[in-house]
Amino acid sequence: MTAIPHSHGRKSRLDGIFLGTLLSLLVVGSLAVLSAARPLPYYHQALERHFLAMLFGLFIFALAANFAYEAYEDQFWVVYGTVIFCLVAVLIFGTVHKGHRSWIQLGFFAFQPSEFARVGMVLILASILDKRALKMEDISTVFMSLAAILPIVALIVKQPDFSMTLTLFPIFLSMLFCAGVGWEHLAGFMVVSIAAAAMPFLYLFLSVYHPYPVSGSFLYFFMEVFRSKGAEFALLLILAAVFGVAYYVNFLMRWRLRPSLFVVFWFLLASGIVGGVAVSRKLKGYQKSRFTAYINPHSDIHGAAYHVHQSQIAIGSGGIVGKGLFSGTQSQLGFLPERHTDFIYSVIGEETGFLGAVLVIFLYAAMIWRIAGIGFNARDRYGYLVCCGVGAMFAFDFILNVGMCLGLFPVAGIPLPLISYGGSSLMASLWSLGIVANVGRRKYALL
Template sequence: MIDRRLLTNIDWMLVGLVVIISLLGILNIYSATAPYKIIATPYYIKQIYWLLAGMLIAFAVCTVDYHILEDFSYGLYGILVVLLVVVLVVGRRSMGATRWLNLGVVNIQPSELMKIVIIITFARFFNNFQSVGGLTVKDVLFPLGILAVPTLLIMKQPDLGTAILVILIAVSMTIYRGVRWSTVLTFSLVTIPMAWLGWSHFLRPYQKNRILDFLNPERSRLGSGYHIIQSKIAVGSGGFLGKGFVKGTQSQLRFLPEQHTDFAFSVFAEEWGFVGCLVLIILYLSLVLWGLNIARRCNDRFGALLAIGVTAMLFWHIVINMGMVIGMFPVVGVPMPFFSYGGTSMITSMVGIGILQNISMRRFMF
């Protein structure tokens, strides 16, 4: 199925960055889970499996020309919305929220897949959108509707992190497409009352607490503000060179919450210090810029939009996770792509990478 010619065009830069970050992640997971109870398959081993599985999936995504996605986009969107409804009705309860859907063999998280599907759906919509110039308020009403349905369903689960991600991806793609200033202004004016409404009707108490804790971490030293404080202590105490591999006290003594998943970066920052963080940030920045580069090099609009969407997805994951860990953003459950432990995140990110690779290696043949 895959053209032999294409193999010569494999984007090794992309592969290399992802593999290096993933390996650093596995190393970090090893340290973060060192104080955990010993289980049959350690987390870092599992993460290696997920990495391999993710690469297979990325490879699989590369094999089919991405243009085919344009035809499937609305169909995928429809299926995902149905799944989101189903998950609300019958989904397995996990961590106080209903996110998982048991499909017999694997549990899937429709909200995760929605991140990819919203990219494809928006790419398709803007690709076919004919008017020139920035989008007017009227122009954005349809994409807003496309966005609102799954977002509200995800919030209902409730999974604030994913909902925010989906919104940010859509907004990033819209801004890339170009919006008029008047549209931006109008939405700003509408958003404020909307935010108030969301605060009073949609946010769960724990979500409100997280936001309040973010604004004032001292609010509850042992409550949810605890996470932010402990994470800041971990990062800050790492200093310039860090405490050394598996020597971080905050992580080894388990002061950090979910330290192998959402707070993995915190462990890394403690043990490798500013120098380690600088290296990791450069790697991530390179990945994001390379993603943008793929979009820039792509000579068809759909491909560029897809690449922008995937890059935005990676970028916002990185920024929100890191911002949360270092106390710039509220604690929302957003993992660090390739770095946090977890199959779902790995698969989603790898699907994204597969799409980028797909676009990158087909850049000469439109």
């Protein structure tokens, strides 16, 4: 496919565009943090931490860029064991902040293992999918990878950090997809996920628009499914009856569809529904109100919808060139909440306007394009899969975060990697990019 190049050096040079976009994003991020964190009482301390973490992160990047990435595949169990160990350790020794036990206090630095675990998960999945390269069409591959990440997911849910968990599934799906898993398996997995994800949405939608349905009506029955334990099985029975009738129609009409299709489809839907209902029951008040705010933005202008509302005002009022760095009224006067972390993109939109906001999108798109490019040219399948995972990680974080700031998606506490304030996120991101850089540098290497 590709001709062996004339240069026989062991390593190629670093991808210039990749490094350039990465460094540009760090510069943009630093400026945004400098401006957004200014109203904070601990401004100087925050800046100290940010730049220290960036220095440390660049060191990790350099280290990872020179560290043969195949080692992660060879030492699969070490990686896996370390990830599990860290996640267990945080549940035991971790400190609680904003309701999550997600941090381990190391001296003056709070370390968030789940950020690193996410990168670890990409490495683990890449190993498994690489090893099963010849059995990609087999359903067992899906189950095996699912089994591998389930402990990681479970431990992160335990913290509980739902936002982080939410970002794990797109990464997982993208990696399966890129690895070449059969379409029907992916479709089946999608059915389960969509059924499971639809349930909490449906429940919250109904509680907003039909909170008190007439007793005995279909809606009432539906609400009961969520409210009383065990009622979801009645729904499954009804669903089974519907599938039975469908099979009978199929038989009468001589469509000749396989009977197993109906059983499998029912089973997929059923597991999705049971999982979704279980999640709905476990939702916390603030999570419910975030959904509610998304469904009906005018419902509660002072509560959950306040964040999105203020973010939209900040971005919209920025105009074409913005209000100038350090002069955004929404951010500097404190109307925009979480401005140096989750809503930092709104600060960029307000202070640098359309030009700055589009520049960030452009830089991100360019960086992800280069990650994919490195993936295309990787010397082996493992490197390709690592690039897919890291690319998906950045792409989904970016889309979800910017979409939230623009009011397109519900509020989820996902930071914008490389830009938001947060040492662990920054270092983990730089580590993952270092690995990608190494994949790029070693594309022709024989060893």
